[in-house]
Amino acid sequence: MVEHKSALKTLWTDVCSVYVYTPTINANNKRTEFIENAIYTDIPCKLSFKHAYATDQTTHVAALHQTVTLFLDSAIAIPAGSKVVVEHNNSTFIYKASGEPNVFKYHQEISLQLWKGWA
Secondary structure (H helix, E strand, O other), rough: OHHHHHHOOOOOOOOEEEEEEEEEEOOOOOEEEEEEEEEEEEEEEEEEEEEEOOOOOOOOOOEEEEEEEEEOOOOOOOOOOEOOOOOOOOEEEEEOOOOOOOOOOOOOEEEEEEEEOOO
């Protein structure tokens, strides 16, 4: 069992950090303000891209759609809607965890969307 998980981890050549938007009370004015907090940093992971071309009924031009999936340890709990910053091939990508993860015995898969800001 440990061998399978170790084998998977050798494929995880990227690292990610996960941030959530949490309410805090401002000490000066006693108002609730939201700040970005890191709940995980430098987690080993693997970023995967899948491209698909599709045409709709109104145009004859193919549009490229990209599906982004993050693979990581099943013990890491990433809330839906959290900000995920991934270091992949010496580049930084910023995404949003788009929903609940697909959790398997040795890993989990999380669908990601491009980050557009906190809702």
